[in-house]
Amino acid sequence: MDFVNAITLLLNYIFVPALAYGSQLALGAIFVTLVYGILRFANFATGDMMSFGTMFVILFTFYFQSVGISFGVLPTALLAIPFAIIFMVGYMLIIDKFVFKYYRTKKSPPVQLAMVSIGVMFVTQAVVRIIIGPSDRRFFDGEKFLIKAGEFKEMTGLNEGLAIKSTQVITIIVTLILVSTLFWFLNKTKTGKSMRAYSDNEDLALLSGIDPKKIVMTTWIIAGILATIGGALYGLDKSFKPFTYFNNMLPIFAAAIVGGIGNPFGAFLGGYVIAFSEILLTYAYRKFFMYVLPESMEPDGLIQLLSTDYKFAVSFSILVIVLLYRPSGIFKGKVL
């Protein structure tokens, strides 16, 4: 029984939260990786683009709530996402047309494009803060828990409860659907294949008659979808604050590079690698050992490898180690 309790404990505090957080990171990381692989620059505006998309989700959610539309037990935000995506994609295409296109056609070095993306970051951040303000916003409605800790205890008779928030389940399901569609698109359709070819070898792709304009447009559309959904899921699970989104850019970058930049599947797994290592290394295992070990060997301390303050530092250290020993990432991406 103690053993089951210990497992439930780990499920409740490590596995489920890490899976949800990892999914949110994974979506962002695929966004970074696609932009890097096809448009060939490190996009420092990632976090702010995600907050821009989320802002539209929030605005539509508020609108729907004010006219009385709801999605039953599910959050209204899920209804708002498709509308937000339309605006987000429009924004991405406008930015590309007025900012990035010039440097792309000039074949500027990637560093210059990265600098330009910093300009975009500043502008996007300003627009988000001017429209919706810098404060914390919660836009979740509907049923909060799928399984409550108390119910779970009653059901199973265990000491440890397992609470599963509905946002966690929604996050994981939506991520799985989105990512599998994306992989299907990249691997089976003609446009997807030509995108991969373009990412792999630009000259050869152009030679075989692939239209670069179409590729770039598709990339921005996919990027817009990923950014909006990723941002909205994070906002639903935690809360929306422009500053947090800007900071999330860092673990997202870490995930993309750990997985091997330019490789969408690597980015997907990289998100989970980062999320799990962050939570595994900063969790206090005291209770776990209390269940598993006999009473005489019970630990005194918290048995915490690192204090939670270093959560972000964990992912960055992993990144540094990966960069040192395997610069192309766990799953071979472009060699840096």
Next chain:
Amino acid sequence: MRKNLNVIAAYSIMMGLIILVGIFQSWNIALSIFNLCLISAVMTMGANIQWGYAGLINFGIMGFTALGGLAAVLISVDPVQEAWSAGGPNILFSLFLIIAMVLAVRYILKNYKKSKNRTYIVAAIIILGIVIIRFISEPGIEAIENVEPAKTGFLGGLGLPIIFSWVVGAFFAGGLAFVIGKVALGLRADYLAIATLLISEIVIAIIKHEDWLTRGVKNVIGLKRPAPYEVNLQQTDWFINLVEKFNSSKLNIITDLTERQKALNQLVIEGSSVFVKLCYSGLFLVVVIILLILTQKALYSPWGRMMRAIRDNEEAANAMGKNVVKQHLLIFVLGSAIVGIAGAMLVTQDGLFTPGSYRPLRYTFLIWVMVIVGGSGNNFGAILGGFVVWFLWIEAAPIGLYLVNLTTAGLDDTHFLKVHLIESVPYFRFLMMGIGLLVIMRYRPKGILPEKIEIK
């Protein structure tokens, strides 16, 4: 003279703007803008050495600034004796262990061939070392943090004049840059950017949470000053006389003696804070001028030529027998050290160290905007960038407010759009920075004062 006309014109306009602020807002504001402009100028010079001379991207400026600030704390704060006696030995022993660990790893890496076993042994040493160090340092840290946590709760510093920290800050930042450089300089440009950005976040995390060393988010306040205190100035005779002399025409109009004394007191209070700021300006100006002379000399020296050659064509420079890796490391350390000086200067002028205030937007990306806008590769350009961007950063809110009032003049004062826009005036600075950066990158990619190299 004519060649430098645009430089002189640009700087005159900048100074004119600051003087205008002095006349229309107040001299206090003008001087605080000017001081921060000088500090920003030092930071941009550091970033400019790395990017403009050598083409290295360093997005870790925030980390080096914070290390400089930490140096200011560790140099100037008086040592906390009780904390030292409570946990000092443990901390010193841990430090010794860390050094031993690093040496052991180095020894193994140097003397054994690359193999799987070597990697495992190195990993084992590091993991074992960290566990042992944690066991030893933990009671020490706890003891230190329990020494009057509301007032001290940390080891304190050396109790030296804070000016020394400007040099020590440079060494701290340079040391960190050496380690980072060894690790990360082999990466391609945009990866170096990401890696340094993330490493600087780690540095901030450590500074924020290692309370025994830095007091963490509890902040260190009331640092010593290199300049006199306002309160003391207000009571010294020569200062009061000086203020009286400066304002004699104004004071002579007032005939009533008590009224006159009141006016004089007011002037002395204002004058004292202006005077303190002027002291800082003088100190900062000396640093900026020394650095400017040094960097200009370096730029036109054979070494500067070599750096440009490496920047423009690494392979060719390598083929000519220049050690690219070594030079990159050198310039990375030098540039970061300059940023460290700026970090110490910043804490010196504020008189407080707040680890929570180090954010990448303000201390990394804004500095980069300054470098790009000013003109990379040109020291005068970099300094000008620091001035222009900081000036706009501060004055963006008033300008934004003016623009909002202008564009919504037709609307009622309580109209929701107008109220909302006026509330969000502080964020117009982001918009201004972003648009400024994009416009400069597009239409004047070399900055306001572009790089101009003439062989003398």
